[in-house]
Amino acid sequence: MDTIRNGHDAFLDEWRLTPGTRDLCLLRHGRTKENEDGITIGSTDPPLSVGGRSELLAIRPYVVQPDVVFSSDLKRASETATILFPGLRILYLPLLRERSFGVLEGTAYDGSKLKAFEQLDDGELLGKYGIEPISSVTKRAHEVLRIVRNINAYRIMLVGHGAFFRSMMNILLPADPRPTLHNGRYHRITLNGNGGIVHCSLNQTWQRAEASIAWRLPTSRLD
Secondary structure (H helix, E strand, O other), X not given: OHHHHHHHHHHHHHOOOOOOOEEEEEEEOOOOHHHXXXXXXXXXXXXXXXXXXXXXXXXXXXXXXOOEEEEOOOHHHHHHHHHHOOXXXXXXXXXXXXXXXXXXXXXXOOHHXXXXXXXXXXXXXXXXXXXXXXXXXXXXXXXXHHHHHOOOOOEXXXXXXXXXXHHHHHHHOOOOOOOOOOOOOEEEEEEOOOOEEEEEEXXXXXXXXXXXXXXXXXXXXXX
């Protein structure tokens, strides 16, 4: 236990904020049965699986507590937020919902099939197949970032979904490689006082700060 405790203390040192900076954390929800089975979820609303809940309860002692928590109102995200931040007020934000995958929801995930659909124009993609266009997801992500930019807090936690956060990261880091954000993991973005991005740690676990992938990006903006 001492080893874990000491390791966690070192991890907390990584989270100490430099004066004039603040952190934005994008936390993907815990696992669902559909995640475990490789099924496309999208806008459907399953709860966390038994294993997913157990994993979150196991990491809860290590989770850094933010000043404010925004969560998607879909069950898998809201349950994640409730488990990890039991003493905090959680603000549910429908803008953080996962992208709708329409006719692909409930089927085995197939990235090539989704790419084929995305060759269609936005109207047909949504109207005929019920798939939310990337342009719509990006617009929602911009709206969330505008909310974040005006929040008076040092550490802001967003609890949400993989595809939505991918669109948000395309805004924040448009020219950089982005690893897949796994269930229960987070991207941490440190901002300076002008909203510029000064540091990123991607696809992090709560117990392993050494897995950081970092960039120094003084010219990037939270717009």
